Amino acid sequence: MRWARFELNGRASYGLVEGDHVQPVAGTPFGEWQKQGERRPLAAVRLLVPVVPPTFYAAGLNYVEHIKEAAAMLGLKKPDKPDIGYRAINALIAHGEPIVIPRDASAEVQYEGELVAVVGKRAKHLSEAEALSCLLGFTIGNDVSERSWQKIDRTLWRAKNTDTFKPMGPWIETEVDLDKLVTGVRLNGRPCVRFDTNKMLFGVARYIAAMTRYVTLQPGDVIWMGTDGESEDMKAGDVVEVEISGIGVLRNPVTREA
Amino acid sequence: MRWARFELNGRASYGLVEGDHVQPVAGTPFGEWQKQGERRPLAAVRLLVPVVPPTFYAAGLNYVEHIKEAAAMLGLKKPDKPDIGYRAINALIAHGEPIVIPRDASAEVQYEGELVAVVGKRAKHLSEAEALSCLLGFTIGNDVSERSWQKIDRTLWRAKNTDTFKPMGPWIETEVDLDKLVTGVRLNGRPCVRFDTNKMLFGVARYIAAMTRYVTLQPGDVIWMGTDGESEDMKAGDVVEVEISGIGVLRNPVTREA
Structure with a gap:
């Protein structure tokens, strides 16, 4: 199933994506729900972020090529265990909304295409074998990063959490074969980075098992799994797309603060 | 005014603290509200965290003595600008709920008493002069930290965000004279650290002005302002209290995972 969240009569509603239509539901995928109301053409609705997470987790350095790049740029080392990090919902x-580059940002505002695991059920103390059972499904994230701030700030707050720097969507796909996924990023239609999504340093199950030793995951929590390859600069007027086979395409235009 | 959040007929409700009673309200301090129902003795209600923040900000190194301690322990330097960090709502x-030390934690599980600013209104691009106008009020936090994990992990995730490591409360005080506040921590009734709450490296207004250049604050967001002085280890059976004059006392027992 594909769960979209969209604007319906001025309110946020969940719906099931059926071909090029969306079937509204009463309720949410995190609890009781039933189909309710008329199907609408997907092209006619305004998609919202598929969930506003209670906690927004991010794996950071989790692919070999990206670690080489980060090591060269920021002096970071290859992690020896899955220590999770955080991003912020502001x-x-x-999907479709503009990434707005602040007036004083450098030219180094870059995409990072990522797989996003969406938690469906409260979970603590999961083994690696049972870890994926707490998930509702997967969506796509673009971990937009301003590299000059990433270098000079003490935390990642504005480098990665400036307003509009976290595109997520277009929807949550519940049927996913992790080993078959391929992540690709396109800038203005030109293919850039491309990598096997599940070729991670620490996989989704490994992360969840490690995390739930200490933290309780809640329905709606998201875990961004990191990116691979080299990122390029984006500028006003560009369109960036992150595609993960079997999930969809997350497309966002880029603008600059007036 | 003092805003408490407490359990009423099995649901979370806001109320106004009036002496040793609480007057329930319909609505929340972040929107419309009116008094509704009977006053109850404070001692008879179960207090909840005064708000579940959409984003949970934390200043980190923000007092001179604490920076000396952190520098000695972790090699951290005095920040040259207010780069905000994050904690997690899990x-x-x-107030009153137990801090549960995980089975495999070291003996170095320590308190950090902190002032917490609670955002009342959506805010972006605030000047330092107008920054405090977006706040609803202030509460108290205990930024419980496991020092061995803080030293070896790549992020602060389990050192500071293990379940139960973030006591916050007991309520939100809206009338506060920042310059008069004093923060004190007691362990089993014995006074430990004590410092002038507002003697920060970067004050609340300075942080908010810097943050809102890039991020939109939302009603209910909290900003933990950091701690000063030396922290001590806590163990099962202890009771830790953080008091900030004019706000209240945040008291929590300490237990250990079975």
Whole structure:
């Protein structure tokens, strides 16, 4: 199933994506729900971020090529265990909404295409074998990063959490074969980075098992799994797309603060 | 005014603290509200965390003595600008609830008493002069930290965000004279650290002005302002209290995972 969240009569509603239509539901995928109301053409609705997470987790350095790049740029080392990090919801935008580069940002505002695991059930103390059972499904994230701030700030707050720097969507796909996924990023239609999504340093199950030893995951929590390859600069007027086979395409235009 | 959040007929409700009673309200301090129902003795209600923040900000190194301690322990330097960090809501507990030390934690599980600013209104691009106008009020936090994990992990996730490691409360005080506040921590009734709350490296207004250049604050967001002085280890059976004059006392027992 594909769960979209969209604007319906001025309110946020969940719906099931059926071909090029969306079937509204009463309720949410995190609890009781039933189909309710007329199907609408997907092209006619405004998609929202598929969930506003209670906690917004991010794996950071989790792919070999990206670690080489980060090591060269920031002096970071290859992690020896899955220590999770955080992002912030002020930065979330939906599929189609503009990434707004602040006036004083450098030219180094870059995409990072990522797989996003969406938690469906409260979970603590999961083994690696049972870890994926707490998930509702997967969506796509673009971990937009301003590299000059990433270098000079003490935390990642404005480098990665400036308003509009976290596009997520277009929807949550519940049927996913992790090993078959391929992540690709396109800038203005030109293919850039491309990598096997599940070729991670620490996989989704490994992360969840490690995390739930100490923290309780809640329905709606998201875990961004990191990116691979080299990122390029984006500028006003560009359109960036992150595609993960079997999930969809997350497309966002880029603008600059007036 | 003092805003408490408490359990009423099995649901979370806001109320006004009036002496040793609480007057329930319909609505929340972040929107419309009116008094509704009977006053109850404070001692008879179960307090909840005064707000579950959409984004949970934390200043980190923001007092001179604490920076000396952190520098000695972790090699951290005095920050040259207010770069905000993050904590996570899975770790929040209310006044009176137990801090649970995980089975495999070291003996170095320490308190950090902190002033917490609670955002009342959506805010972006505030000047330092107008920054405090977006706040609803202030509460108290205990930024419980496991020092061995803080030293070896790549992020602060389990050192500071293990379940129950973020006591916050007991309520939100809206009338506060920042310059008059004094923060004190007691362990089993014995006074430990004590410092002038507002003697920060970067004050609340300075942080908010810097943050809102890039991020939109939302009603209910909290900003933990950091701690000063030396922290001591806590163990099962202890009771830790953080008092800030004019706000209240945040008291939590300490237990250990079975």
